[in-house]
Amino acid sequence: MSSFSPLEIGPLRSAMSFTLHTWHATQVWQGRPASEEKKRIMGLVGFLGLISRVARGAALDDPYSDFWIIRLQEKLQGSKAELAQIREQLEPLMSRLPAEISLGENLSIQPVTLPLVVRSRLGFLAVYLLIDYDSIVRQLLLAHRTALIDRRTMERWISASGQVFRSLFGLARQYRFSGATRADFIVGNAVAREAEERFGELPADVLEGTRRSEFAPRIILPRSDGEVRQGVAEEAGGWG
Numbered sequence: 427m428s429s430f431s432p433l434e435i436g437p438l439r440s441a442m443s444f445t446l447h448t449w450h451a452t453q454v455w456q457g458r459p460a461s462e463e464k465k466r467i468m469g470l471v472g473f474l475g476l477i478s479r480v481a482r483g484a485a486l487d488d489p490y491s492d493f494w495i496i497r498l499q500e501k502l503q504g505s506k507a508e509l510a511q512i513r514e515q516l517e518p519l520m521s522r523l524p525a526e527i528s529l530g531e532n533l534s535i536q537p538v539t540l541p542l543v544v545r546s547r548l549g550f551l552a553v554y555l556l557i558d559y560d561s562i563v564r565q566l567l568l569a570h571r572t573a574l575i576d577r578r579t580m581e582r583w584i585s586a587s588g589q590v591f592r593s594l595f596g597l598a599r600q601y602r603f604s605g606a607t608r609a610d611f612i613v614g615n616a617v618a619r620e621a622e623e624r625f626g627e628l629p630a631d632v633l634e635g636t637r638r639s640e641f642a643p644r645i646i647l648p649r650s651d652g653e654v655r656q657g658v659a660e661e662a663g664g665w666g
Contacts, residue, residue: 441541442541442542442543442544443539443540443541443542444539444540444542444553444557445537445538445539445540446537446538446540446556446557446560447532447533447534447537447538447560447564448534448560448563448564448567450559450560450563450584450588451556451559451560451563452538453469454469454470454556454559454588454591455469455470455471455540455556456469456471457469457470457471457472468595468598468599470552470553470556470591472595473549473552473594473595473598474544474545474546474549474552474553476598476599476601477498477546477548477549477552477598478545478546478549479601479603480494480495480498480601481495481545481546481548481642481643482643483603483604484638484642484643484645485643485644485645485646486607486645486646487607487608487609487635487645487646487647488603488604488605488606488607489604489606489607489608489611489628489632489633489635490603490604490606490621490625490628491601491603491604492632492635492638492639492642493628493629493632494601495548495638495639495641495642496632496637496638496639496642497597498548498597498598499548499551499639499640499641501593501594501597502548502551502552502555502594503551505555505590505591505593505594506551506554506555506558508590509555509558509559509562509587509590510558512562512583512586512587513558513561513562513565516562516565516566516569516583519565519569519574519575520565520569520574522574523572523574529568529572531564532564532565532567532568533564546641546643547641548639548641551641552594555590555591555594556591559587559588559590559591562583562587563584563587566580566583566584567580602624602625604621604624604625605617605620605621606618606620606621608633608634608635611633
Protein backbone atom coordinates (compact mmCIF):
# COMPACT_ATOMS: atom_id res chain seq x y z
CA MET A 427 0.00 0.00 0.00
CA SER A 428 1.58 3.24 -1.13
CA SER A 429 1.59 6.25 1.17
CA PHE A 430 0.24 9.57 -0.04
CA SER A 431 2.79 12.36 -0.46
CA PRO A 432 1.42 15.86 -0.99
CA LEU A 433 2.96 17.74 -3.87
CA GLU A 434 5.17 20.66 -2.91
CA ILE A 435 5.07 23.81 -4.97
CA GLY A 436 7.13 26.94 -4.57
CA PRO A 437 5.97 30.55 -4.44
CA LEU A 438 5.16 32.43 -7.63
CA ARG A 439 7.70 34.86 -9.05
CA SER A 440 7.48 37.23 -11.99
CA ALA A 441 10.45 38.92 -13.63
CA MET A 442 9.71 42.65 -13.86
CA SER A 443 11.44 45.60 -15.47
CA PHE A 444 10.57 49.16 -16.42
CA THR A 445 11.88 51.72 -18.88
CA LEU A 446 12.87 55.35 -18.37
CA HIS A 447 13.44 57.83 -21.19
CA THR A 448 14.80 60.93 -19.43
CA TRP A 449 17.95 61.79 -17.52
CA HIS A 450 15.80 63.51 -14.91
CA ALA A 451 13.91 60.32 -14.06
CA THR A 452 17.09 58.24 -13.85
CA GLN A 453 18.50 60.73 -11.35
CA VAL A 454 15.40 60.39 -9.19
CA TRP A 455 15.74 56.62 -9.40
CA GLN A 456 19.43 56.50 -8.46
CA GLY A 457 19.80 59.43 -6.12
CA ARG A 458 23.36 60.50 -5.32
CA PRO A 459 25.91 58.84 -3.04
CA ALA A 460 27.66 60.91 -0.43
CA SER A 461 31.08 62.36 -1.21
CA GLU A 462 33.54 64.66 0.52
CA GLU A 463 32.00 67.65 -1.22
CA LYS A 464 28.31 66.68 -1.35
CA LYS A 465 25.75 65.05 0.89
CA ARG A 466 23.91 61.89 -0.06
CA ILE A 467 20.60 62.38 -1.90
CA MET A 468 18.05 59.62 -1.49
CA GLY A 469 16.75 58.09 -4.70
CA LEU A 470 13.77 55.89 -5.32
CA VAL A 471 15.97 52.82 -4.86
CA GLY A 472 16.72 53.91 -1.30
CA PHE A 473 13.09 54.85 -0.73
CA LEU A 474 11.95 51.35 -1.73
CA GLY A 475 14.41 49.83 0.73
CA LEU A 476 13.15 52.11 3.49
CA ILE A 477 9.53 51.19 2.78
CA SER A 478 10.48 47.53 3.14
CA ARG A 479 11.89 48.26 6.60
CA VAL A 480 8.73 50.12 7.58
CA ALA A 481 6.63 47.18 6.41
CA ARG A 482 8.85 44.80 8.39
CA GLY A 483 8.24 46.82 11.54
CA ALA A 484 4.49 46.93 10.91
CA ALA A 485 4.40 43.15 10.38
CA LEU A 486 5.89 42.77 13.87
CA ASP A 487 3.04 44.83 15.37
CA ASP A 488 4.95 48.08 15.86
CA PRO A 489 2.08 50.61 15.85
CA TYR A 490 4.43 53.46 14.91
CA SER A 491 5.52 51.60 11.76
CA ASP A 492 1.84 51.01 11.00
CA PHE A 493 1.21 54.74 11.33
CA TRP A 494 4.14 55.45 9.01
CA ILE A 495 2.63 53.23 6.33
CA ILE A 496 -0.57 55.27 6.58
CA ARG A 497 1.39 58.52 6.34
CA LEU A 498 3.46 57.35 3.39
CA GLN A 499 0.40 56.06 1.55
CA GLU A 500 -1.34 59.41 2.01
CA LYS A 501 1.81 61.21 0.85
CA LEU A 502 2.09 59.01 -2.25
CA GLN A 503 -1.56 59.60 -3.10
CA GLY A 504 -1.10 63.34 -2.64
CA SER A 505 2.03 63.25 -4.81
CA LYS A 506 0.13 61.46 -7.55
CA ALA A 507 -2.56 64.15 -7.42
CA GLU A 508 0.11 66.88 -7.67
CA LEU A 509 1.63 65.34 -10.80
CA ALA A 510 -1.83 64.87 -12.30
CA GLN A 511 -2.53 68.56 -11.71
CA ILE A 512 0.74 69.53 -13.42
CA ARG A 513 -0.05 67.26 -16.36
CA GLU A 514 -3.52 68.80 -16.65
CA GLN A 515 -1.99 72.27 -16.87
CA LEU A 516 0.42 71.11 -19.58
CA GLU A 517 -2.14 69.46 -21.85
CA PRO A 518 -3.33 72.73 -23.48
CA LEU A 519 0.25 73.39 -24.64
CA MET A 520 0.20 70.76 -27.34
CA SER A 521 -3.13 72.03 -28.65
CA ARG A 522 -1.27 75.14 -29.89
CA LEU A 523 0.37 73.11 -32.63
CA PRO A 524 -1.10 73.60 -36.11
CA ALA A 525 -3.44 70.80 -37.08
CA GLU A 526 -1.19 70.00 -40.03
CA ILE A 527 1.65 68.93 -37.71
CA SER A 528 1.54 65.39 -36.40
CA LEU A 529 3.74 64.56 -33.41
CA GLY A 530 4.65 61.09 -32.24
CA GLU A 531 5.49 60.15 -28.67
CA ASN A 532 8.71 61.73 -27.40
CA LEU A 533 10.89 58.69 -26.64
CA SER A 534 14.62 58.23 -26.10
CA ILE A 535 16.57 56.53 -28.86
CA GLN A 536 18.47 54.76 -26.07
CA PRO A 537 16.18 54.37 -23.05
CA VAL A 538 17.23 52.71 -19.81
CA THR A 539 15.49 49.46 -18.91
CA LEU A 540 15.96 48.46 -15.28
CA PRO A 541 15.07 45.33 -13.32
CA LEU A 542 12.29 45.99 -10.85
CA VAL A 543 12.46 44.36 -7.43
CA VAL A 544 9.77 45.75 -5.13
CA ARG A 545 9.01 44.00 -1.86
CA SER A 546 5.96 46.01 -0.83
CA ARG A 547 2.78 47.01 -2.58
CA LEU A 548 3.28 50.56 -1.38
CA GLY A 549 6.56 50.56 -3.27
CA PHE A 550 4.75 50.04 -6.55
CA LEU A 551 2.86 53.31 -6.01
CA ALA A 552 6.23 55.06 -5.86
CA VAL A 553 7.38 53.38 -9.08
CA TYR A 554 4.17 54.45 -10.84
CA LEU A 555 4.88 57.98 -9.63
CA LEU A 556 8.34 57.91 -11.22
CA ILE A 557 6.91 56.70 -14.53
CA ASP A 558 4.40 59.58 -14.44
CA TYR A 559 7.26 62.00 -13.80
CA ASP A 560 9.25 60.59 -16.72
CA SER A 561 6.24 61.10 -18.98
CA ILE A 562 5.73 64.70 -17.82
CA VAL A 563 9.39 65.57 -18.40
CA ARG A 564 9.22 64.07 -21.90
CA GLN A 565 6.19 66.22 -22.66
CA LEU A 566 7.95 69.34 -21.37
CA LEU A 567 11.08 68.65 -23.40
CA LEU A 568 8.96 68.19 -26.50
CA ALA A 569 7.03 71.40 -25.84
CA HIS A 570 10.32 73.29 -25.54
CA ARG A 571 11.79 71.72 -28.68
CA THR A 572 8.72 72.70 -30.69
CA ALA A 573 8.83 76.32 -29.41
CA LEU A 574 5.62 76.02 -27.38
CA ILE A 575 7.38 77.10 -24.16
CA ASP A 576 10.68 78.81 -23.39
CA ARG A 577 13.54 77.20 -21.48
CA ARG A 578 12.81 78.99 -18.22
CA THR A 579 9.20 77.78 -18.23
CA MET A 580 10.31 74.24 -19.03
CA GLU A 581 12.85 74.20 -16.20
CA ARG A 582 10.31 75.64 -13.76
CA TRP A 583 7.81 72.88 -14.52
CA ILE A 584 10.46 70.16 -14.34
CA SER A 585 11.59 71.49 -10.96
CA ALA A 586 8.00 71.60 -9.69
CA SER A 587 7.50 67.99 -10.74
CA GLY A 588 10.76 66.90 -9.10
CA GLN A 589 9.80 68.66 -5.88
CA VAL A 590 7.14 65.98 -5.41
CA PHE A 591 9.90 63.41 -4.88
CA ARG A 592 12.05 65.67 -2.72
CA SER A 593 9.10 66.16 -0.40
CA LEU A 594 8.24 62.44 -0.38
CA PHE A 595 11.80 61.35 0.37
CA GLY A 596 12.19 64.06 3.00
CA LEU A 597 9.20 62.64 4.87
CA ALA A 598 10.38 59.04 4.55
CA ARG A 599 13.84 59.84 5.97
CA GLN A 600 12.20 60.74 9.29
CA TYR A 601 11.15 57.13 9.92
CA ARG A 602 12.66 55.35 12.91
CA PHE A 603 11.80 51.89 14.22
CA SER A 604 10.27 52.30 17.70
CA GLY A 605 11.08 48.86 19.11
CA ALA A 606 7.61 48.67 20.70
CA THR A 607 4.60 46.47 19.98
CA ARG A 608 0.92 46.88 20.72
CA ALA A 609 1.35 44.30 23.48
CA ASP A 610 3.77 46.71 25.19
CA PHE A 611 1.14 49.43 25.15
CA ILE A 612 -1.54 47.10 26.52
CA VAL A 613 0.53 46.41 29.65
CA GLY A 614 2.02 49.91 29.69
CA ASN A 615 5.60 48.80 30.18
CA ALA A 616 8.85 50.76 29.94
CA VAL A 617 9.29 50.00 26.24
CA ALA A 618 5.91 51.57 25.45
CA ARG A 619 6.59 54.59 27.65
CA GLU A 620 9.97 55.19 26.03
CA ALA A 621 8.50 54.88 22.52
CA GLU A 622 5.73 57.36 23.31
CA GLU A 623 8.23 59.76 24.84
CA ARG A 624 10.45 59.62 21.73
CA PHE A 625 7.84 59.50 18.99
CA GLY A 626 4.74 61.06 20.51
CA GLU A 627 1.21 59.86 21.13
CA LEU A 628 -0.46 57.76 18.44
CA PRO A 629 -4.05 58.13 17.25
CA ALA A 630 -6.19 55.73 19.30
CA ASP A 631 -7.47 53.77 16.30
CA VAL A 632 -3.93 53.19 15.01
CA LEU A 633 -2.72 52.09 18.45
CA GLU A 634 -5.66 49.71 18.78
CA GLY A 635 -5.06 48.34 15.28
CA THR A 636 -8.56 49.18 14.05
CA ARG A 637 -7.15 51.56 11.41
CA ARG A 638 -4.45 50.13 9.17
CA SER A 639 -3.43 50.95 5.63
CA GLU A 640 -4.84 48.73 2.91
CA PHE A 641 -1.20 48.16 1.98
CA ALA A 642 -0.10 47.18 5.49
CA PRO A 643 1.38 43.68 5.85
CA ARG A 644 -0.20 40.92 7.87
CA ILE A 645 0.90 41.09 11.51
CA ILE A 646 3.18 38.23 12.53
CA LEU A 647 3.21 37.53 16.25
CA PRO A 648 6.80 37.39 17.55
CA ARG A 649 8.31 34.11 18.75
CA SER A 650 10.93 35.69 20.96
CA ASP A 651 10.29 39.27 21.96
CA GLY A 652 13.89 40.28 22.64
CA GLU A 653 15.20 38.50 19.56
CA VAL A 654 12.63 40.17 17.32
CA ARG A 655 13.33 43.64 18.71
CA GLN A 656 17.06 43.27 18.12
CA GLY A 657 16.68 41.78 14.65
CA VAL A 658 14.35 44.49 13.41
CA ALA A 659 16.43 47.24 14.98
CA GLU A 660 19.50 46.00 13.10
CA GLU A 661 17.55 45.70 9.85
CA ALA A 662 16.09 49.19 10.27
CA GLY A 663 19.52 50.68 10.86
CA GLY A 664 19.43 50.92 14.64
CA TRP A 665 17.09 52.55 17.08
CA GLY A 666 17.83 56.14 16.11
